[in-house]
Amino acid sequence: MTRFSKFNVSAIIIGFTFLYLPIILLILFSFNESRLVTVWAGFSTKWYVELMQNQGIKDAAWVTFKVAFISSSVATFLGTIAGLVMTRFGKFRGRTLFSGMIYAPMVMPEVILGLSTLLTFITLAIDRGVLTVTLAHITFSMCYVSVIIQSRMSSYDDSINEAALDLGCTPFRTFLLITFPIILPAVVSGWLLSFTMSLDDLVIASFTSGPGSTTLPMKIYSMVRLGVTPEINAVSTILVGLVTAGVITASLIGKRQRQQLAQS
Amino acid sequence: MTETTTTEPWLDSNQKPYIQIENVTKKFGDFTAIDNLSLNIYKNEFFSLLGPSGCGKTTLLRMLAGFERFTEGRVLVDGEDISEIPPHLRPINMMFQSYALFPHMTVEKNIAFGLKQDKLPDNIINQRVEEMLELVELTDFAKRKPGQLSGGQSQRVALARSLAKQPKLLLLDEPLGALDKRLREQTQFELMDIQEKLEVTFVIVTHDQEEAMTVSSRIGVMDSGKLIQVATPTQIYEAPINREVADFIGDVNIFKGIYKGQDETGTQLLSEDSKSIIYATQKVDVPVGNRIWFALRPEKLEITRKLPEVDFNILKGKIEDIGYGGSFSTYHVKLENGRQLTAIRANRERTAEHHLTWGDEVYLHWAPHSAVVLLS
Numbered sequence: 001m002t003r004f005s006k007f008n009v010s011a012i013i014i015g016f017t018f019l020y021l022p023i024i025l026l027i028l029f030s031f032n033e034s035r036l037v038t039v040w041a042g043f044s045t046k047w048y049v050e051l052m053q054n055q056g057i058k059d060a061a062w063v064t065f066k067v068a069f070i071s072s073s074v075a076t077f078l079g080t081i082a083g084l085v086m087t088r089f090g091k092f093r094g095r096t097l098f099s100g101m102i103y104a105p106m107v108m109p110e111v112i113l114g115l116s117t118l119l120t121f122i123t124l125a126i127d128r129g130v131l132t133v134t135l136a137h138i139t140f141s142m143c144y145v146s147v148i149i150q151s152r153m154s155s156y157d158d159s160i161n162e163a164a165l166d167l168g169c170t171p172f173r174t175f176l177l178i179t180f181p182i183i184l185p186a187v188v189s190g191w192l193l194s195f196t197m198s199l200d201d202l203v204i205a206s207f208t209s210g211p212g213s214t215t216l217p218m219k220i221y222s223m224v225r226l227g228v229t230p231e232i233n234a235v236s237t238i239l240v241g242l243v244t245a246g247v248i249t250a251s252l253i254g255k256r257q258r259q260q261l262a263q264s
Numbered sequence: 265m266t267e268t269t270t271t272e273p274w275l276d277s278n279q280k281p282y283i284q285i286e287n288v289t290k291k292f293g294d295f296t297a298i299d300n301l302s303l304n305i306y307k308n309e310f311f312s313l314l315g316p317s318g319c320g321k322t323t324l325l326r327m328l329a330g331f332e333r334f335t336e337g338r339v340l341v342d343g344e345d346i347s348e349i350p351p352h353l354r355p356i357n358m359m360f361q362s363y364a365l366f367p368h369m370t371v372e373k374n375i376a377f378g379l380k381q382d383k384l385p386d387n388i389i390n391q392r393v394e395e396m397l398e399l400v401e402l403t404d405f406a407k408r409k410p411g412q413l414s415g416g417q418s419q420r421v422a423l424a425r426s427l428a429k430q431p432k433l434l435l436l437d438e439p440l441g442a443l444d445k446r447l448r449e450q451t452q453f454e455l456m457d458i459q460e461k462l463e464v465t466f467v468i469v470t471h472d473q474e475e476a477m478t479v480s481s482r483i484g485v486m487d488s489g490k491l492i493q494v495a496t497p498t499q500i501y502e503a504p505i506n507r508e509v510a511d512f513i514g515d516v517n518i519f520k521g522i523y524k525g526q527d528e529t530g531t532q533l534l535s536e537d538s539k540s541i542i543y544a545t546q547k548v549d550v551p552v553g554n555r556i557w558f559a560l561r562p563e564k565l566e567i568t569r570k571l572p573e574v575d576f577n578i579l580k581g582k583i584e585d586i587g588y589g590g591s592f593s594t595y596h597v598k599l600e601n602g603r604q605l606t607a608i609r610a611n612r613e614r615t616a617e618h619h620l621t622w623g624d625e626v627y628l629h630w631a632p633h634s635a636v637v638l639l640s
Contacts, residue, residue: 162331163364165351167378167429181368 030233071137079145114207128210141194288337315486544635
């Protein structure tokens with residue numbers, strides 16, 4: 001019955017406060033009547049209404065969603081293939097190198113990653129814009145997808161595929177009918193993770209974006225430099241909501257998958 | 265073909281083997297998993313590949329299924345060379361050790377999967393699935409997913425799925441390994457019934473020698489990629505060809521010694537376990553003075569407190585340990601030279617009067633025809 005000891009309770013309170021107080025304040029003040037961010041003057045949704053009329057923010061939001069959707073889809077496709085190769089093809093020449101290269105973007109400082117992609121685009125004379133931001137996002141989110149797929153495949157029973165082959169299914173159809181449906185939850189959670197990471201990326205986007213491809217985090221950052229307004233709080237609240245929803249869905253899918261595995 | 269030939273087709277030279285494994289070798293790098301192995305299996309046989317783990321039995325089975333390509337040799341099924349045919353085109357199905365059920369499909373869909381790949385019409389598929397569900401008594405579970413089944417049920421689904429396509433040959437990789445003992449024994453008989461009813465040739469891989477003895481028409485004992493002995497369960501048990509087989513199948517007492525020739529009682533062995541010569545009926549064809557071995561199954565050693573009224577094959581010892589097994593008891597008897605032997609005696613008496621107990625001085629005796637003479 002030590003579970004609710006004073007120490008445990010206070011540890012939880014301090015921990016959660018430390019983590020979430022800033023976010024809670026931000027959400028709270030996005031519903032503030034007053035323009036002053038630090039003075040509470042009653043509940044209002046007027047900043048959300050105002051937000052809807054701000055063309056700059058709406059444009060940035062559209063760019064962000066476009067980039068997030070396309071980059072997470074492509075990253076999921078590539079990351080899934082990479083994950084499958086790493087787990088299904090056994091040993092091949094250059095496997096260690098390939099594995100290292102998949103993980104590299106995870107451990108590389110974002111600034112370096114942003115700078116190096118920027119240099120690449122300059123060298124290749126690709127005009128910076130939505131395309132370059134998307135490409136850069138694919139690069140770093142793909143490795144997360146491949147890690148998720150790899151961890152799913154490590155508990156995948158290869159004899160399931162062999163059973164399908166044995167029953168007369170061609171290797172390609174086996175992938176479509178058996179492997180893919182079984183790992184689908186992992187693919188979906190990989191997509192959600194890449195989507196949210198693309199949504200909240202600031203560093204890499206600022207390196208690789210050009211005129212007309214300002215993303216929401218960049219827009220917010222530039223607005224903050226002119227002073228924090230409740231409007232920023234409102235847009236940030238929406239962003240927080242989206243990211244939270246994405247992460248929770250991804251982890252629920254993962255949890256359900258683990259339960260299914262435990263059952264079978 | 266007459267009725268009499270079908271029970272032991274391997275003895276009839278006119279019978280054509282159904283599966284011919286010819287000089288097959290499989291190497292993984294430097295490691296030889298299967299070493300120039302040849303084997304004939306006949307139609308409707310229930311053939312067991314038995315051996316310790318790593319002996320190559322699973323590799324051999326996977327080669328028949330087409331999941332491993334062999335380095336040399338060829339395999340014929342019904343006269344047709346299948347060596348180059350990929351797994352999904354072979355008329356062979358396999359039941360996997362892990363069952364490998366498709367977790368996202370219902371029991372019904374799992375069983376129908378193979379039939380769907382053959383693009384059979386729906387009504388035939390449904391009919392066949394129903395038959396299979398009936399065969400394994402799982403009709404009520406048709407709509408369940410594999411995650412909602414017990415081990416025994418999963419095993420039966422896996423069996424039904426592999427039989428649904430009516431394969432010429434069914435390969436079973438440790439099919440009962442994941443079941444508990446009671447269920448395993450029950451399922452062994454079910455497997456035999458199904459095999460007889462459907463007239464499919466079964467090749468089963470197992471490390472459980474009791475299982476192999478119960479279900480098989482013949483057993484192939486494997487070690488280090490080679491077949492050591494291929495024979496019926498009785499032959500394997502009662503007439504193993506060497507100490508390795510004798511030791512792997514069941515318990516055995518082995519007497520090492522020098523061959524001293526034949527007399528009217530039988531083959532004479534001078535062993536350090538006995539002061540006098542010991543005998544076995546079986547004759548051998550080696551020079552006198554060669555090293556040979558006698559193998560004796562524990563149940564063939566008679567254990568008594570009274571000195572038996574014969575003048576040979578008697579060993580004196582002391583009971584070290586007793587394992588009470590209900591219908592029988594296992595006795596560990598220590599000989600005067602320190603060697604420990606195992607004897608099994610059926611518990612025919614309920615009362616304790618005739619019971620032997622720890623520390624009892626006992627005599628072990630066997631009839632000369634109970635001993636097997638081994639040359640290696």
